[in-house]
Amino acid sequence: MNFDQLTHVFRRLALEAGDKIMEIYNSDDFDVKTKSDDSPVTAADEAADAIISAGIREAFPDVTLITEEQSASHSEKSDTFIIVDPLDGTKEFIHRRGDFTVNIAYVVDGVPIRGVVYAPAKNRLFYTQADGQTVEETGAFDKEAIGPVSPISVSTPDNTALMIVASKSHRDQATEDYINKYAIKDSRSAGSSLKFCLVATGEADIYPRVGRTMEWDTAAGHAVLNGAGGQVVRFDDHTPLTYGKPEYANPFFIAYAPGVELQKA
Template identity: 70%
Template sequence: NGQTVEELGGHRVGQIGETIKLSVSEADNSALTIVASKSHRNQATDNYISKYQIKDMTGAGSSLKFCLVASGEADFYPRLGRTMEWDTAAGHAVVLGAGGQVLCFDTHAPLTYGKDGFENPFFIVMSPKVELR
């Protein structure tokens, strides 16, 4: 199902250049680009993803998935696995700044912080144009 972001290479690390405002995609629900965990993907995630029409799917590690949604390179990232608040807080801020959303999987309410035990529910990182199923 494609290469991981780390395998693709070609990043401009350390180069000084134009500052570009991050912006989530104008998602096309008939051809979504999805990013999923490279190392924590499970059958529940695959089952959920199968509900959507997919143009491309990429695997990525860590908070890079949040950044791919924030930059418009991916439309959607479902996380149906255990995470803690410290795993998501920075990426969440970047996605919000780019006009995206981080929603609880079951309720579609915004993901919140300061929970007892600091464990997150399953969540979805997305462009607001994605029609959830």
């Protein structure tokens, strides 16, 4: 794989999808449908998926593509694949809360090694460069010309005063019970894969997820966190979270900065 090309294509497609998402987000109204699993889907999900899928298939025709919005792809299996959530945080989008993201990741042998997370309503763009280092880009987000970038890195945690981030739409009692095992300085809620990015930038030390997610929800954020020095492990036994699992379903997990003293479930 040419990682320079991969970075360029992932970044450009995320920005193009983000433009389309914001066009729909800023419209007077948009339709919301319900998928077979009772989750919501909008025209923005579908339009962003069409942009990203076409671009990925053109640039990397020989790489398996898994995308949330194309159920036929969920039966595809490969040791190497690109996995896409064109609009993570659809509930945040529907309620116009801004915490939604475009997610594209490249997975090799169970590990998401490159990825991009773009939060168009927040004007935040995170991605792994060709060398694997994660950066946050600022500026005008030109489709072809990369703007100013800053390498990002996880925090050095203080286990007597941890910063925790948790789901905005799925923060339940089980999550609260687990959070209460730690000495917390402050806690914040965020939607979508932005939670991984907040750990990656050092804005939070740990993100526990005690709830259902799919691999397309997490792979890009996981790659961004990996490239910033962070880790993602299973909630039950603290072994690394891997990808390419049956039906692309995740177990509960914990994303964190090394140095956090992980508590048992």
